[in-house]
Amino acid sequence: MSVVFASALDPRGPAADRAENLWWIMFGLGLFVLVVVAVALLVGVRRHSGSESPIDRREDHEGSSRRWILGAGVVGPAIIIAIVFVATVWSMSVSSQEADGDSMVVEVTGHQWWWEVRYPDLGVVTANEVHLPAGVDVELRLRSADVIHSFWVPALAGKRDALPERTNTLTIESDAPGTYVARCAEFCGIQHAHMNVVVVAHDRASFDEWVAAHRMPAVEPTTADQRAGAELFVDRGCGSCHVVDGLTVGGDTPAPDLTHLASRREIAGGLLDSTGPDLRRWISDPHAVKPGTLMPDVDVTDTELDDLVAYLESLR
Numbered sequence: 101m102s103v104v105f106a107s108a109l110d111p112r113g114p115a116a117d118r119a120e121n122l123w124w125i126m127f128g129l130g131l132f133v134l135v136v137v138a139v140a141l142l143v144g145v146r147r148h149s150g151s152e153s154p155i156d157r158r159e160d161h162e163g164s165s166r167r168w169i170l171g172a173g174v175v176g177p178a179i180i181i182a183i184v185f186v187a188t189v190w191s192m193s194v195s196s197q198e199a200d201g202d203s204m205v206v207e208v209t210g211h212q213w214w215w216e217v218r219y220p221d222l223g224v225v226t227a228n229e230v231h232l233p234a235g236v237d238v239e240l241r242l243r244s245a246d247v248i249h250s251f252w253v254p255a256l257a258g259k260r261d262a263l264p265e266r267t268n269t270l271t272i273e274s275d276a277p278g279t280y281v282a283r284c285a286e287f288c289g290i291q292h293a294h295m296n297v298v299v300v301a302h303d304r305a306s307f308d309e310w311v312a313a314h315r316m317p318a319v320e321p322t323t324a325d326q327r328a329g330a331e332l333f334v335d336r337g338c339g340s341c342h343v344v345d346g347l348t349v350g351g352d353t354p355a356p357d358l359t360h361l362a363s364r365r366e367i368a369g370g371l372l373d374s375t376g377p378d379l380r381r382w383i384s385d386p387h388a389v390k391p392g393t394l395m396p397d398v399d400v401t402d403t404e405l406d407d408l409v410a411y412l413e414s415l416r
């Protein structure tokens with residue numbers, strides 16, 4: 101399954117198709133205006149460099165100037181803006197419409213600087229990854245827990261703000277299975293650039309498998325290292341922010357759900373992978389990796405760090 105990087109000109113779903121069409125319409129109109137202005141400029145320059153004195157033609161000029169101002173300054177722009185307006189409303193209608201009654205709802209909440217992802221009807225919670233079945237309308241309900249963020253998966257749809265005060269909906273559909281990179285598209289603090297989210301569209305069977313796996317509580321630790329790690333996870337307070345279903349319940353400070361951490365690709369909003377060495381780097385000095393993060397320094401020895409990482413790596 102290839103990963104599709106951000107490009108609104110490589111659409112993989114109906115909402116993105118429309119956004120691409122809108123882009124080309126605006127590009128075409130912009131090009132048209134550029135050509136008209138360039139030609140008018142050239143004609144003007146040529147006329148004035150001719151033998152006839154400009155003063156002789158003053159009366160002519162006044163009449164044609166008025167026509168130009170009215171035509172190219174008022175009527176032309178009004179027509180172009182009207183075309184762009186209609187095309188924009190038409191293009192937005194696909195991604196703004198509430199999906200059909202039986203479609204899937206995903207609650208996506210922006211945090212500084214990660215995305216919380218909940219499936220209220222399926223009982224699944226994850227972070228920084230949105231999984232969905234291909235070929236189906238999925239209604240994203242976007243909110244923010246703090247400042248304004250914006251959810252943007254260019255291959256599937258336009259941007260939509262995630263606001264603290266209200267819920268915005270964005271309906272997305274992927275034509276086929278695929279993995280798409282998404283970004284926060286609204287400056288939301290110093291780590292705005294490190295607030296990535298991955299959208300994974302599955303075929304039906306593999307989506308059902310993903311849901312079934314993610315409904316399960318966390319796996320029990322099996323080795324001595326993992327057991328020690330799980331204990332440390334609780335003792336050192338990791339579990340007062342992070343939920344690991346079956347072990348900890350989180351707290352007032354929201355942090356990514358770690359129940360199936362090891363099944364995700366990335367941590368820290370896309371800065372690191374969910375592999376052992378990266379988990380180690382993250383836990384031992386989160387502020388060096390991501391200045392400003394709410395993740396606190398955890399006071400652990402090297403051996404304890406090994407145990408913690410062994411436990412986290414087991415959370416498939």
Ligand code: CUA
Pocket residue numbers: 210211213248249250284285286287288289291292293295
């Ligand atoms: Cu969140 Cu930018």
